[in-house]
Amino acid sequence: MVNFLIKKIKNRWTGYIIVFIIFGVTIWSSNKIVYELKIEEHKRVENYAKSLELLSSSEILDLETQDFLFKLIKDNNSIPVALVDEKGNIIDSKNIDERIQKDSVLLKKYINELKKSDQSIEIKLINGKNYAYFKNSKLLNQLKYYPIAIFVLILAFFGFTYWYLKTIKDTEKSYLWAGMAKETAHQIGTPLSSLMGWVELLKFEEIDQSTVLEIEKDVNRLKDIVDRFSKIGSKSELSKNDIILITKQTVNYISKRISKGIEVNFYTDVEQFIININPPLYSWVIENLMKNAADAMQNKGVLDIFISTKDYKYLEITVADTGSGIPAKLKKRIFEPGFTTKKRGWGLGLSLAKRIINEYHKGKIFVNKSSKETGTEFKILLKK
Structure with missing residues (x-):
């Protein structure tokens, strides 16, 4: 090596x-x-x-x-x-x-x-x-001025070559991650079908049905994850949905599956807002941001999710934590495929989140601010 x-x-x-x-x-x-x-x-x-x-x-x-x-x-x-x-x-x-x-x-x-x-x-x-x-x-x-013109042309040539090769490399990475995602969805599909069958059988057994209900929620969540993975690399269909309801459901689900030492707050300035989105993929983005925030806070802190409709052009979704922040030198790299600071991470979460928001929803996702003292704030902008 x-x-x-x-x-x-x-x-x-x-x-x-x-x-x-x-x-x-x-x-x-x-x-x-x-x-x-x-x-x-x-x-x-x-x-x-x-x-x-x-x-x-x-x-x-x-x-x-x-x-x-x-x-x-x-x-x-x-x-x-x-x-x-x-x-x-x-x-x-x-x-x-x-x-x-x-x-x-x-x-x-x-x-x-x-x-x-x-x-x-x-x-x-x-x-x-x-x-x-x-x-x-x-x-x-x-x-x-001939040498200057030649120098500019050489720089332009190498700049174009670098851009072209980088584009090819990024495209290859995208196809690789998309292929892995589809293959993962395919592999999970078989045991998931069996689990769904077992859950249905458990409903007829004389056991605590609240436990069965929680198992069913997790199985349905797995089904959503398989659905998300299968959509990576394919043309995503957007439909009119209440983004407030979808975000709230995702926040509630993840809140119960991260550390109890994290205080999760969800705010919104409206009760309902209809927008064109793909619910499974959008939910995945919120889930990834929440899990990353939980890791950054080392399972202790405050996690705020806020939806604002005040901007005339964009719907703003803010995910803010009180974690250790992102080093300035890494801010530009966190969305790169394969880049991760975790020992057991794959570096797929934020890369796919950016693709889902930027390419599928034609929106924007970025680090709005981050520091060691105040934590990190991600912002998602979706066109109204």
Whole structure:
């Protein structure tokens, strides 16, 4: 087991190292391309400047040379360049936004920005010294952000991969738990049928019928449990039921089967409330929360169940105990399938409770608050 975990950790680190190598190579290669392009653009501006210098010189140039020099000047169609004399007058400008060129104030401001870029070439023309100020082309500026774009894409890819694999894993777990639940229901079904038959026979015997009645209640409870397990993984049908009555019945039943050291209180702000639910599955959720609360209180404390109808959208069911609370680091994990803090627990209760409330009833279940001093409060929200 230890070797397996070590191998798993090594594989994970190998994946991280590969990602960092890919990212490093991408950054290096893109920076190299940007650097080479920058040198190339600088050469093109130098050609532009030298061509202007030669054309304005006193030397007599043949037509072919003149045409070549004009071609070099026109060849720059992407690098913003401004030709300025010693007095600051603008002689020529290329590849600058037309709106800026038409506005002298904006153009002067733009030239000042070019000067700050520290990219200039001195040119000697007839009128004296001139300066060609320029900055990077749009393409070069865009390439600077290329590594960031690649990094974001890599993160998005790995994020999607992680989400996809996690979804598959969670789905596999769901099918596994659903299969186990159905198989459990199937296995319990046979001895349960026999027990139901024996209870009917006991009713005709000359024994204390109150005992038989309690046995029958437990057998019926087993029947409900089998019904619940058989519904896991199947499409659950909701029907209009009085949630106050169902909750009260569940609370009364569990109250008699947990420690007498626990004071159980049930409150509601209405006597009846009809809502679409699946009674066996909903009852299971309340039962699980009550049993977990009893364990958390170590069979001594106060357990309050309260149903509120005051919210205009949701019906609120609160299950609060005075137990030891849930550690902050475990709050996000308590609903995970297989997670449990009990020595003999399976980690199914809260996982199935969340599935029943969230998926089957389209509601919400969460830890509203929890602390070592005040205990834990679970809240269930069901749409009215």
